[in-house]
Amino acid sequence: MSHEQNRNLIQTLHECAEACNHCYDACLKEENVKMMAECIRLDRECADICSYLEHALTRNTPFGSELAAVCAEICEACGNECRKHDHEHCQKCADACFKCANACKEAA
Amino acid sequence: MSHEQNRNLIQTLHECAEACNHCYDACLKEENVKMMAECIRLDRECADICSYLEHALTRNTPFGSELAAVCAEICEACGNECRKHDHEHCQKCADACFKCANACKEAA
Amino acid sequence: MSHEQNRNLIQTLHECAEACNHCYDACLKEENVKMMAECIRLDRECADICSYLEHALTRNTPFGSELAAVCAEICEACGNECRKHDHEHCQKCADACFKCANACKEAA
Amino acid sequence: MSHEQNRNLIQTLHECAEACNHCYDACLKEENVKMMAECIRLDRECADICSYLEHALTRNTPFGSELAAVCAEICEACGNECRKHDHEHCQKCADACFKCANACKEAA
Numbered sequence: 001m002s003h004e005q006n007r008n009l010i011q012t013l014h015e016c017a018e019a020c021n022h023c024y025d026a027c028l029k030e031e032n033v034k035m036m037a038e039c040i041r042l043d044r045e046c047a048d049i050c051s052y053l054e055h056a057l058t059r060n061t062p063f064g065s066e067l068a069a070v071c072a073e074i075c076e077a078c079g080n081e082c083r084k085h086d087h088e089h090c091q092k093c094a095d096a097c098f099k100c101a102n103a104c105k106e107a108a
Numbered sequence: 109m110s111h112e113q114n115r116n117l118i119q120t121l122h123e124c125a126e127a128c129n130h131c132y133d134a135c136l137k138e139e140n141v142k143m144m145a146e147c148i149r150l151d152r153e154c155a156d157i158c159s160y161l162e163h164a165l166t167r168n169t170p171f172g173s174e175l176a177a178v179c180a181e182i183c184e185a186c187g188n189e190c191r192k193h194d195h196e197h198c199q200k201c202a203d204a205c206f207k208c209a210n211a212c213k214e215a216a
Numbered sequence: 217m218s219h220e221q222n223r224n225l226i227q228t229l230h231e232c233a234e235a236c237n238h239c240y241d242a243c244l245k246e247e248n249v250k251m252m253a254e255c256i257r258l259d260r261e262c263a264d265i266c267s268y269l270e271h272a273l274t275r276n277t278p279f280g281s282e283l284a285a286v287c288a289e290i291c292e293a294c295g296n297e298c299r300k301h302d303h304e305h306c307q308k309c310a311d312a313c314f315k316c317a318n319a320c321k322e323a324a
Numbered sequence: 325m326s327h328e329q330n331r332n333l334i335q336t337l338h339e340c341a342e343a344c345n346h347c348y349d350a351c352l353k354e355e356n357v358k359m360m361a362e363c364i365r366l367d368r369e370c371a372d373i374c375s376y377l378e379h380a381l382t383r384n385t386p387f388g389s390e391l392a393a394v395c396a397e398i399c400e401a402c403g404n405e406c407r408k409h410d411h412e413h414c415q416k417c418a419d420a421c422f423k424c425a426n427a428c429k430e431a432a
Contacts, residue, residue: 014230021275028149033141041136044152045385051271052376059237059263061369063398070390077386122338129383153277159379160268163371167345169261171290178282185278244365249357257352260368 005107006057009068012103013054016075019096020047023082026089039081039090046078046097053104065108072104113215114165117176120211121162124183127204128155131190134197147189147198154186154205161212173216180212221323222273225284228319229270232291235312236263239298242305255297255306262294262313269320281324288320329431330381333392336427337378340399343420344371347406350413363405363414370402370421377428389432396428 024043027036053067061067079097082090132151135144161175169175187205190198240259243252269283277283295313298306348367351360377391385391403421406414 010234017271018226018274021271025276028145031142033145034139037136037141040148041386044383045380045387047271047275048376048380049387051267052372055233055237055263055267056369056372058234059368060241062365062401063369063373063394066394066397070387070394073390074387118342125379126334126382129379133384149278152275153272153279155379155383156268156272157279159375160264163341163345163375164261164264166342167260167371168349170257170293171261171265171286174286174289178279178286181282182279244361247358249361250355253352253357256364 009103009107010054010057012100013050016096016100017047017050019093023089023093039085042078042081046074049074068104069108072101072108075101117211117215118162118165120208121158124204124208125155125158127201131197131201147193150186150189154182157182176212177216180209180216183209183212225319225323226270226273228316229266232312232316233263233266235309239305239309255301258294258297262290265290284320285324288317288324291317291320333427333431334378334381336424337374340420340424341371341374343417347413347417363409366402366405370398373398392428393432396425396432399425399428
């Protein structure tokens with residue numbers, strides 16, 4: 001990864017973690033929480049791994065590619081779940097997840 | 109903290125994090141998820157800080173007492189919420205939280 | 217905390233975590249690593265708690281103030297250690313740590 | 325993964341994270357820290373991912389296999405580095421890392 005790619009990936013991971021955590025918080029406040037259970041679960045998984053990888057990249061981890069590969073899969077799964085729901089926070093989260101999945105695949 | 113106290117605290121934090129994560133997973137599968145929203149939220153908060161502190165103690169962090177003080181508060185809040193619900197996973201989690209809150213207070 | 221304060225704190229925590237992780241990585245590459253041992257240790261502690269709190273704030277944690285109070289102490293300790301060393305990465309890290317300590321104190 | 329395998333993997337990850345964090349702390353206290361720089365770095369990487377995966381498994385993450393695969397690689401790299409050093413904490417850490425790498429490979 002070039003320094004420029006690395007900077008962009010860190011920023012994209014940061015935005016995805018934030019979108020997932022916002023979506024998680026908003027899902028827990030929805031009227032129909034039952035329908036959002038899988039979204040809540042995947043939001044947490046995705047926020048946690050994005051935050052982990054972002055953090056690992058800033059300390060120059062030797063495992064950036066390996067972690068990016070698994071992060072891409074988790075982002076994609078979360079994006080697919082979020083895409084199913086009409087809430088604005090879910091749609092925004094899906095956008096952030098798919099953008100991040102692509103950035104991770106390039107880095108992997 | 110003596111070495112013995114430290115070992116016990118690490119084990120208690122570990123069990124609390126595990127109980128909270130089990131409760132979180134089980135709450136997301138309950139019929140009435142809406143009623144469990146606050147429990148889900150606090151389970152995550154509590155599991156995350158207990159896991160953080162456990163990990164920090166094993167690396168001999170200089171901030172064990174400070175982190176234990178805030179961990180005690182989060183354990184107590186999570187225990188209080190779990191105690192309200194009749195599910196076995198909530199009651200077990202409440203027990204683990206209150207035990208961990210006490211261990212953290214002693215270490216703080 | 218107002219929404220604006222919250223946004224600023226998240227950004228400040230993010231920059232501090234990044235500065236600490238850069239400093240940690242750079243310290244491990246220095247000729248005189250022995251002299252940097254305490255800096256390496258505190259960089260990790262500080263990066264980890266800042267990243268933790270940043271992440272917790274984006275999910276709307278109910279424990280923002282309590283966590284900010286302990287984060288302020290850790291930032292201050294790391295800033296004090298970094299300030300002792302002439303390396304540019306240490307001085308930049310000290311700046312980020314003291315800025316973050318102040319932001320955390322206001323939020324606490 | 326059977327429930328039994330899952331329990332064993334959680335315990336093995338826990339022990340590996342602990343061994344890595346002990347080794348990290350002990351390496352920072354060694355006379356010749358420079359020689360331990362790569363060990364310090366890999367100890368942190370390995371402790372962090374083991375702790376992450378352990379925590380993720382207790383919340384029944386849907387990504388256990390994918391995370392176990394990357395965890396196995398990190399454990400192996402850390403074990404190989406630790407094996408090079410005669411300190412007791414390094415040799416114990418190498419043992420824990422290789423045991424954990426194997427457990428992760430079976431789960432992946």
